[in-house]
Amino acid sequence: MPIKRDGEYVTFGQHLQEQQQRFPSASGQFSWLMSGITLATKMIASYVRRAGLIDVWGDEGSVNVQGEDVKKLDIIANEALKRTLGYRGNVGIIASEEDNDPRVLQDVDPEDSYIIMFDPLDGSSNIDVNVSVGTIFTIFRNPPEVIGVEKSVLQKGVEQVAGGYVLYGSSTVLVYTCGNGVHQFTLDPQFGAYLLTRENIKMPEYSRTYSVNEAYLHRFPESYQKYLEWSKDPEGGGFSSRYVGSLVADFHRILIKGGIFLYPPTEAHPGGKLRLMYECNPLAFIAEQAGGMAICGEGQRIVEIQPKAIHDRTSLVIGSRKNVEEMATFLK
Ligand code: AHM
Ligand code: MG
Numbered sequence: 001m002p003i004k005r006d007g008e009y010v011t012f013g014q015h016l017q018e019q020q021q022r023f024p025s026a027s028g029q030f031s032w033l034m035s036g037i038t039l040a041t042k043m044i045a046s047y048v049r050r051a052g053l054i055d056v057w058g059d060e061g062s063v064n065v066q067g068e069d070v071k072k073l074d075i076i077a078n079e080a081l082k083r084t085l086g087y088r089g090n091v092g093i094i095a096s097e098e099d100n101d102p103r104v105l106q107d108v109d110p111e112d113s114y115i116i117m118f119d120p121l122d123g124s125s126n127i128d129v130n131v132s133v134g135t136i137f138t139i140f141r142n143p144p145e146v147i148g149v150e151k152s153v154l155q156k157g158v159e160q161v162a163g164g165y166v167l168y169g170s171s172t173v174l175v176y177t178c179g180n181g182v183h184q185f186t187l188d189p190q191f192g193a194y195l196l197t198r199e200n201i202k203m204p205e206y207s208r209t210y211s212v213n214e215a216y217l218h219r220f221p222e223s224y225q226k227y228l229e230w231s232k233d234p235e236g237g238g239f240s241s242r243y244v245g246s247l248v249a250d251f252h253r254i255l256i257k258g259g260i261f262l263y264p265p266t267e268a269h270p271g272g273k274l275r276l277m278y279e280c281n282p283l284a285f286i287a288e289q290a291g292g293m294a295i296c297g298e299g300q301r302i303v304e305i306q307p308k309a310i311h312d313r314t315s316l317v318i319g320s321r322k323n324v325e326e327m328a329t330f331l332k
Contacts, residue, residue: 030139040077055072081135095115138162209241261317277311287318
């Protein structure tokens with residue numbers, strides 16, 4: 001049920017305003033930017049909900065910069081986000097997992113503008129089979145001094161101003177953090193508004209559940225194989241397994257119920273498959289804010305990795321604090 005304050009539901013916009021009152025210097029620009037995300041994700045949700053009724057199933061016919069087949073809904077989601085955010089007037093640079101290069105928007109005050117990066121439709125190969133998909137986003141400040149687009153966007157995750165995602169699941173939920181806790185809103189289709197449904201989410205410290213594409217087991221480094229063998233051994237961890245194949249859905253379950261998600265290096269993706277900037281950084285920000293952890297295969301905090309290129313990939317171990325600490329002992 002939605003959380004009420006003084007007998008009233010709390011919308012996402014109201015919540016942002018409350019947060020802003022804690023920072024008297026805040027100009028309101030950030031809330032205006034976030035309203036671009038809520039608008040775009042409501043549009044995407046409406047397409048996702050009608051998949052099968054309107055022509056949005058299947059491939060669009062092209063291959064993106066990641067070498068993946070582009071789905072029709074990937075394009076719709078990407079365009080919805082670029083259009084709504086492009087008109088916000090305070091977004092200096094937009095970078096999308098689907099596009100080769102970041103887009104610089106002109107006529108934006110560099111003193112008070114943001115960089116936004118997103119994976120418009122994560123897990124889109126699941127769309128044709130009615131399995132949950134999501135949108136992931138991260139926001140940075142746009143450095144006011146002119147240092148070039150490349151340098152401006154290649155910031156470490158610790159510099160994130162906000163990170164979040166929208167999961168188009170049994171209901172549509174938006175989860176975000178600005179570094180002041182993790183909060184969840186559920187889209188009420190009747191009101192057309194995101195209403196606060198979970199505040200200050202804390203991840204359970206430990207859970208015997210892992211989430212990994214185990215079909216690749218024999219292509220994982222030995223440390224991961226040993227960890228997984230121990231995890232499933234009834235005499236060892238005695239874990240159970242859950243894997244959706246949509247990162248947002250797998251992560252959301254861990255945020256609420258605890259456990260660990262792994263995407264190790266494989267032969268196909270020796271540096272890991274998931275994208276540092278669009279996928280791993282925002283989820284790592286949320287995980288840490290909720291009391292969890294996120295590291296790469298080398299044991300480094302995800303948010304401390306210095307990106308070298310906008311489409312960098314990384315291995316990912318994310319989830320409940322004690323699960324990640326336990327897994328890290330296998331990496332050593
Ligand atoms: P996408 O952004 O192109 O959809 O790819 C990312 C997805 C993640 O959602 C998911 O965790 C992973 O790829 C699944 O990969 P695999 O099919 O190798 O298990
Ligand atoms: Mg993705």
